[in-house]
Amino acid sequence: MTDTASGPQTKRASFTNFEESTAEDWAMILPQLKLTQSRVADRVIGLLRDLESDHGGFPVNRLEHSLQTATRAERAGKDDEYVFCALVHDIGDTLSPYNHPDIAAAIVKPFVSEANYFMVKHHGEFQGYYFWDYIGLDANARDKYRNSPHFERTVEFCGEYDQTAFNASYVSNPLEHYEPLIRQMLCGT
Ligand SMILES: [Fe+2]
Numbered sequence: 001m002t003d004t005a006s007g008p009q010t011k012r013a014s015f016t017n018f019e020e021s022t023a024e025d026w027a028m029i030l031p032q033l034k035l036t037q038s039r040v041a042d043r044v045i046g047l048l049r050d051l052e053s054d055h056g057g058f059p060v061n062r063l064e065h066s067l068q069t070a071t072r073a074e075r076a077g078k079d080d081e082y083v084f085c086a087l088v089h090d091i092g093d094t095l096s097p098y099n100h101p102d103i104a105a106a107i108v109k110p111f112v113s114e115a116n117y118f119m120v121k122h123h124g125e126f127q128g129y130y131f132w133d134y135i136g137l138d139a140n141a142r143d144k145y146r147n148s149p150h151f152e153r154t155v156e157f158c159g160e161y162d163q164t165a166f167n168a169s170y171v172s173n174p175l176e177h178y179e180p181l182i183r184q185m186l187c188g189t
């Protein structure tokens, strides 16, 4: 499938509301979802790149933090899916700072295990263990997930890879290193 103006997305329905749409319209629209999904990797790469312009007061910018989290996980021997989650876990930081884990969780959900989805979705509350005392929040907020089978996984993610990924001296892999993984995970290519 090609991603060009002459590609399949030149076909369009002519209805003005869903009530008047037909089975033929949907038979034509539905395959185009695959084309839209095939473009997601480029968008995600672009969003990661955008993180470079924002440091938010942290010692490293948000792209470097993301790369460092992924690189640390990769060098510790984590599998591709885990490393992908580590790379994108903060991709919502500049779109929705207060509930940024939900943005990444929604992006990865169709493509990763329940365990990795949980880890991405709840990493904010688990990361809070290291600093929420300083900002008037409950640093033990993660405790409400103690009965989850994914509790220890998320503790490890934050403890080993996320909260440690603010070292300006660390040499992370570049974003280009992860582009094939992003395409493979999101677009199957
Ligand atoms: Fe985060």
Ligand SMILES: [Fe+2]
Pocket: 065, 069, 089, 090, 162
């Ligand atoms: Fe993070």
